Amino acid sequence: MNDQGYIKNLPQKRMASGVVIFNEFGEVLLVKPTYKNHWSVPGGVIDKDESPRDAAIRETKEEINIELKKCDLLCIDYMSPRDSGFSTKDENMQFIFYGGILSNEEINQIQIPKEEIGEFGFFSKDESLKQVGEKLSNRLPACYEAIDTKIPVYLEGGRKIN
Numbered sequence: 001m002n003d004q005g006y007i008k009n010l011p012q013k014r015m016a017s018g019v020v021i022f023n024e025f026g027e028v029l030l031v032k033p034t035y036k037n038h039w040s041v042p043g044g045v046i047d048k049d050e051s052p053r054d055a056a057i058r059e060t061k062e063e064i065n066i067e068l069k070k071c072d073l074l075c076i077d078y079m080s081p082r083d084s085g086f087s088t089k090d091e092n093m094q095f096i097f098y099g100g101i102l103s104n105e106e107i108n109q110i111q112i113p114k115e116e117i118g119e120f121g122f123f124s125k126d127e128s129l130k131q132v133g134e135k136l137s138n139r140l141p142a143c144y145e146a147i148d149t150k151i152p153v154y155l156e157g158g159r160k161i162n
Contacts, residue, residue, distance in 0.1 A: 013090075013091055013092055013093050014045070014090055014091075014092035014093070015045070015046040015052060015055075015092060015093045015094075015095065016043060016044060016045050016046060016055075016092065016093075016094055016095070017043050017044070017046055017052045017053070017055040017056035017059060017094075017095045017096070017097065018040070018041040018042065018043030018044075018056065018059075018094070018095070018096050018097070018136070019041055019042050019043055019056050019059070019060050019068065019071070019096070019097050019098070019099040020041055020074060020096060020097070020098055020099060020140070020143050020144075020147070021041075021042065021060075021066075021099035021100065021101075021102060022100070022101045022102070023101065023102055023104075023107060023122050024101060024102075024103065024104065025122070026124075026125070027122035027123055027124055028041070028122065028123050028124075028125060028128040029041070029042070029064070029102070029120060029121075029122055030120065030121055030122075030123055030128060030131055030132065031063055031064065031112065031117045031119075031120045032117065032118045032119045032120070032121075033116060033117060033118070034114075034115065034116060034117065034118045035116075036133070038131065038132055038133045039121075039123075039128075039131040039132050040132055040133065040136060041096070041132070041136065042059055042060045042063045042064055042099075043055075043056060043059045043060075043063075043096075044059040044062075044063075046095075052093075052095035052097075053071055053073070053095075053097065055095075056068070056071055056095065056097045056099075057071055060099060062113065062116075063112065063113070063116065063117050064110045064111070064112060064117075064120060065109065065110060065111040065112070066099075066102070066106060066109065066110060068099045068100070069100060070098065070099055070100035071097045071098070071099060072097060072098045073095065073096075073097055073098075073152045074096045074097060074098050074142075074143040074146040074147065074152055074153070075094075075095070075096040075139060075142055075143045075146060075152060075153050075154075075155060076093065076094070076095055076152070076153075076154050076155070077093070077094040077095075077096070077139050077154075077155040077156070077157075077158060078091070078092075078093055078154075078155070078156045078157075079091060079092045079093070079094060079135070079156075079157060080156070080157060082157075094135075094139065096139060096143050098143075098146075098147055125140075125144055128140060129141070135158060138155075138157075138158025138159070139155060139158050142155055142158075142160060
């Protein structure tokens with residue numbers, strides 16, 4: 001088998017990136033996608049030949065019109081087919097980055113694409129866990145801890161692996 005044949009047959013994983021961003025009161029920015037029944041952090045699917053960090057920056061710009069000044073890795077979460085919850089049961093990788101703290105001036109600049117994002121809001125850390133979907137709710141506490149410790153974490157199915 002030549003190199004191209006070998007590479008073509010390698011497994012591929014779905015990947016997505018999200019960004020945890022706060023206001024000056026320590027509240028988390030969440031967006032309400034029009035195609036979901038729960039809130040989420042800004043983010044989305046990583047495009048072909050795009051890095052997870054670049055996807056986080058791009059998705060943040062697309063969803064809330066903010067150019068991130070900071071984009072530090074917080075968490076990588078491997079989701080096995082049993083954890084993923086997708087109907088196709090594909091495995092996937094989820095990357096979460098820290099986008100820093102927005103000033104009031106930056107918050108006033110937020111613009112959302114109404115066809116994709118119905119609204120945005122700021123929530124306490126505890127309230128954010130109740131507003132987001134189950135998988136992100138499992139992942140966020142480790143992300144919040146990683147912000148405090150400045151040490152990124154690796155998860156599988158939303159759980160820390162030691």
